[in-house]
Amino acid sequence: MIDIAVVDYxxxxxxxxxxxxxxxxxxRSVLVTSDPHQIAAAERVVFPGxxxxxxxxxxxxxxxxxQAVIDAAASKPxxxxxxxxxLLFEHSEEGDAAGLGILPGKxxxxxxxxxxxxxxxxxxxxxxxxxxxxxxxxxxxxNKIDDGARFYYVHSYFVVPDQPAIEAGxxxxxxxxxxxxxxxxxxxxxxxxxxxxxxxxxxLSNFVQWAP
Amino acid sequence: xxxxxxxxxxLDVTDGRVVKGVNFLELxxxxxxxxxxxxxxDQGADELTFLDITASSDNRGLLLEIIxxxxxxxxxxxxxxxxxxxxxxxxxxxxxxxxxxxxxxSAVLNPQLVADAASRFGSxxxxxxxxxKQVGDHWEVFTHGGxxxxxxxxxxxxxxxxxxxxxxxxxxSMDRDGTKIGFNLPLNRAISDxxxxxxxxxxxxxxxxxxxxxxxxxxxxxxxxxxxxxxxxFTVRQAKEYMRDHGIEVRL
Numbered sequence: 001m002i003d004i005a006v007v008d009y010x011x012x013x014x015x016x017x018x019x020x021x022x023x024x025x026x027x028r029s030v031l032v033t034s035d036p037h038q039i040a041a042a043e044r045v046v047f048p049g050x051x052x053x054x055x056x057x058x059x060x061x062x063x064x065x066x067q068a069v070i071d072a073a074a075s076k077p078x079x080x081x082x083x084x085x086x087l088l089f090e091h092s093e094e095g096d097a098a099g100l101g102i103l104p105g106k107x108x109x110x111x112x113x114x115x116x117x118x119x120x121x122x123x124x125x126x127x128x129x130x131x132x133x134x135x136x137x138x139x140x141x142x143n144k145i146d147d148g149a150r151f152y153y154v155h156s157y158f159v160v161p162d163q164p165a166i167e168a169g170x171x172x173x174x175x176x177x178x179x180x181x182x183x184x185x186x187x188x189x190x191x192x193x194x195x196x197x198x199x200x201x202x203x204l205s206n207f208v209q210w211a212p
Numbered sequence: 213x214x215x216x217x218x219x220x221x222x223l224d225v226t227d228g229r230v231v232k233g234v235n236f237l238e239l240x241x242x243x244x245x246x247x248x249x250x251x252x253x254d255q256g257a258d259e260l261t262f263l264d265i266t267a268s269s270d271n272r273g274l275l276l277e278i279i280x281x282x283x284x285x286x287x288x289x290x291x292x293x294x295x296x297x298x299x300x301x302x303x304x305x306x307x308x309x310x311x312x313x314x315x316x317x318s319a320v321l322n323p324q325l326v327a328d329a330a331s332r333f334g335s336x337x338x339x340x341x342x343x344x345k346q347v348g349d350h351w352e353v354f355t356h357g358g359x360x361x362x363x364x365x366x367x368x369x370x371x372x373x374x375x376x377x378x379x380x381x382x383x384x385s386m387d388r389d390g391t392k393i394g395f396n397l398p399l400n401r402a403i404s405d406x407x408x409x410x411x412x413x414x415x416x417x418x419x420x421x422x423x424x425x426x427x428x429x430x431x432x433x434x435x436x437x438x439x440x441x442x443x444x445x446f447t448v449r450q451a452k453e454y455m456r457d458h459g460i461e462v463r464l
Contacts, residue, residue, distance in 0.1 A: 013306040013337070019284050051334040115408075117214060124410045124433055126336060126379060130216045130258055130463040150216060150463045152289060154336045154379075173215055195289050195311060197253070 003028035004208065005042035007069060007084075009059040010034070011051040017081065020194035021046065024205040036068035044207070045072040047188075049083035053107065053157070054095035056083050066100065073102050073186055079207045080188030085181065086159055088188055094157050103183065104162035110173070117174055128154045133169045133179055133191065141187050141206045142168075149199045151191035153179075158190060185212040216463040217427050218258035218434035219451055220291075220412060221441045223248060226266045228274045232390070232439050242442040246281045252441065253286045255448035258463060260286065261314070261382070261412075261436060264294030265357065276308040283309025291339055293382075302329045306337065314382055316341040317355040320362055323376060330377025339412075340378040342366055344399055345386040351399050358386040370403045378409065382436065385415040390439065392418025400430030412436050420446060420454040427460050 004025070006018050014032050021030045031038060039045055047069060049056055060066050072078055073088065080088055089099045092107035099107065115123040130150040135142050158177040161167060168187065169180030179190040187207065193200035223230045223245055230248050231239040242248070249260055260282070264275045279292055292305045293314025302313045313333075319326050319340050330338045343358050344351040344366035351366035370381055383403050385396035395413045404411045413432035417423060417440055426435045440446050452462040 011334075013311070013333070015307060015309055016283065016287075016311060019309065020287055023284070023287070050336055121431075122405070122408075123215070125408050126410070127215065128336075128380065128410045129218050129433065131214070153215075195287060197288050201287055 001029075002031045002038060002042040004030045004044050004046060005039045006030065006032045006046045006048065007039060007065065008032045008034045009049065009056065009063050009065050011049045011056050011059055011083065013050070014048055016192075016194045017046060017048045020201060020204055021208070024201050025208040028208060034063050034065060036064055039065070039068040039072055042072075042076070044077035044079075044210075046079045046081065046207075047072075047084035047087070048081040049087065051083065052094055053083065053086060053092040053099065054097040056087060057097055057099065060087075070100060070102060076185060077207065077210050077212055078186045080186070081194070082155060082190060082192060085188035085190050086157060088181075088186070089159055089161070092157060102186070103166065103181065106160050107157050108160055109157050114175055123174060126154050126156045127173045130196075131171045131173060131191075133171055135169050136167050137182065139168050139182050139187070140210050141182070141203055143206045144202050145199050151189075151193065151196040151200060153191045155190055214461045216258070216461050217432070217455065218412075219423065219448055219455075219462070220259045220261050220434055220436045221252045221257050221448060222261045222263060222414065222436045222438045224263050224265045224438065225275060225278065225294075226264070228278065230442065231265070232442055245278045246285070248442070249282045249286050252448055253288060256452060256464065257288060257448045258434070259289040259291060261291040261293070263314070264292070266295070276304060279305065279308040279310055293339070293341055298325065299328050299332060302333060302338075306333060312337045312339050312380070314339040314341045316343065319373060320353060320355050320364065323372070326373055326378055327376040330379070335377045335379035338378055339380045339382050340373040341382040341384065342369060342373070342403070343384045343386050344396075346396070346399075351402070354386055358389070366399065367402050367406050370407050374407045374409050380410045380412065381407065382412045382414055388416025389414075391416050392439070394418065394422040395426045395430050395432075395435075397425060397430040400426060400432050404431030404433075410434060420451050423451055424455055424458045424460060427455070428458075
């Protein structure tokens with residue numbers, strides 16, 4: 001029995017994610033896998049990813065993982081990270097690509113004309129570094145994490161859910177955007193918990209213990 | 213409330229040890245890389261950068277082992293550079309646990325490497341390191357640890373690297389490296405204004421005010437320093453508190 005399957009669809013380095021999971025749950029088995037059967041058999045699933053959304057969708061399809069991810073997101077504790085959050089939605093501006101459509105909403109790019117702070121200084125894209133996460137609903141995955149704690153981000157696109165109620169957290173750069181969503185057994189974040197020091201490890205630890 | 217400016221301790225590694233030189237010469241031993249990485253992590257470093265400054269390729273494997281050890285104990289972003297020549301080198305470093313790979317000399321010899329690495333692994337993990345030196349009224353790119361002039365304008369080069377897919381630029385002033393007299397602020401400002409991606413300022417930090425200047429005058433998104441941290445002059449936390457007291461958003 002695999003406790004935690006980390007979905008490998010060839011996009012980005014999954015070692016950080018699996019190392020962090022092993023660190024917070026040394027007694028659990030963590031498997032990085034592109035085998036749909038292993039994903040189906042796992043008790044919980046982590047869906048990470050880096051890179052461009054059209055490439056990610058293509059790789060998911062070509063590895064026969066699309067349905068495995070949809071099934072996992074419908075049935076067991078499921079944590080999306082970064083592109084693994086964005087892919088859950090219906091459509092992305094990045095390459096005008098369709099997503100998995102598990103959650104209603106879209107993925108958009110930071111608007112160039114908005115990218116300056118209150119003093120007029122230029123804000124860079126990608127949004128890279130440590131920014132605050134404001135929790136908009138109580139959730140077991142926020143357990144022992146302060147409201148406003150900083151997490152590590154690196155991204156140029158963000159999600160716009162159709163249903164505001166699924167927002168679990170937001171941040172500002174410079175405008176407010178949704179950085180975490182929660183729906184039933186799904187929790188997904190734009191930032192990288194595996195690179196976010198103690199608070200990131202706490203979130204992963206919360207996920208490992210989560211019983212939705 | 214905003215995105216925090218980052219403080220990045222830099223570990224120059226050769227033969228499995230952290231060292232630090234002046235103007236890339238006169239290397240001095242600063243300790244064990246894994247121990248130093250853990251210390252900076254405890255102090256609140258936002259990222260760590262490892263630069264392999266081993267001249268020959270004999271001991272490259274040692275760096276991979278070090279990165280593997282650090283990556284299993286330290287959960288903040290790790291950037292690794294030095295001697296990256298081909299896409300396969302990038303893959304090896306990422307597999308060892310690096311989150312970003314820094315490309316320097318090879319980007320000049322073969323700019324397509326930056327494009328290939330960015331398209332294969334994503335721009336978010338490709339950092340281009342630019343070593344620049346003042347030549348007349350502009351800054352010129354140098355390679356091979358600052359020994360070789362290229363004739364390339366550093367600001368133009370920065371634009372080109374971003375166009376090819378660099379997700380971040382590490383800008384080192386060769387005139388300042390190891391001198392402790394502060395960043396080359398006009399160089400950093402010129403490059404920061406020229407591109408949209410984040411800039412890490414490097415080379416010349418001798419006190420905490422230099423870090424503040426790098427952000428406020430140099431327009432840096434992150435500041436990199438080595439010797440002020442290695443020899444215990446300041447902790448990363450002290451540096452962050454100082455920056456915060458000067459009105460800079462930091463993660464504390």
